[in-house]
Amino acid sequence: MENISRERAEELFHQFSDYIFKTAYMLTRSQALADDITQESFIRIYRHYQTFDESKPIKPWVYKIVVNTFRELKRKQKWLIFSDLLPENEKNDSRSFEQVLIKKETEKLLWDAINKLPRKYKEVVILFYFNDFSLKEMSEILSIPLGTCKSRLHYAIKKLNHACKEDLLMMGGHIYEA
Structure with missing residues (x-):
């Protein structure tokens, strides 16, 4: 993590962790694989932060890393895509x-x-x-x-x-x- 300050790393984690996990989950349909992709994505974000062009928005750069991490893991492993849905909060659902x-x-x-x-x-x-x-x-x-x-x-x-x-x-x- 020598390429990024601890404060900036924490800020990026808090800003993108849920969103990266949800994206990874939607791509894989597996919580375990989504966790792996999220962790590997943050490692790559921190390792390559110095290559980020600060004149551009960070969100597309972060998600390019997530998508590339997914693609790499998909190539390395021949795993099944699970079809269970994300759990929804339906406590206050007034629908029938x-x-x-x-x-x-x-x-x-x-x-x-x-x-x-x-x-x-x-x-x-x-x-x-x-x-x-x-x-x-x-x-x-x-x-x-x-x-x-x-x-x-x-x-x-x-x-x-x-x-x-x-x-x-x-x-x-x-x-x-x-």
């Missing part, structure tokens, strides 16, 4: 039991469809819809041209739409055209 059940089933259906996408399409869906990155930020994080980023997102939405269409309609869900 049936609505909660439908929502959970819809989320499971969507996650199953996302997990079936090839990695390059899965990454853009997660970065765009779950981490709220702009297309420009995503192209920087993934080191791909903006046009490629747009086409991957369009293709992923089209595939998800097709994969989920019948099941969502049967459950009373809505379909959004890409």
Whole structure:
């Protein structure tokens, strides 16, 4: 950690730890692997902090490290992607039991469809819809041209739409055209 002050390291950890873990979890669907990716990402962030260009936003730089860490671990290990959902806080949920059940089933259906996408399409869906990155930020994080980023997102939405269409309609869900 000689490349970064202890105070800055703690600040980055507090600012990004939850977000990095959630991103890693969405990519892997495994808490253990998400923990590993989170830990390895912070090691790399601290080790390579001196390469960060402070004239640019830090968030895309951090998530580029997370995505690259995920890709490297994925290449090294041939592990399964688990499909259990993130636990939700439903203590103060005023919806009916049936609505909660439908929502959970819809989320499971969507996650199953996302997990079936090839990695390059899965990454853009997660970065765009779950981490709220702009297309420009995503192209920087993934080191791909903006046009490629747009086409991957369009293709992923089209595939998800097709994969989920019948099941969502049967459950009373809505379909959004890409």
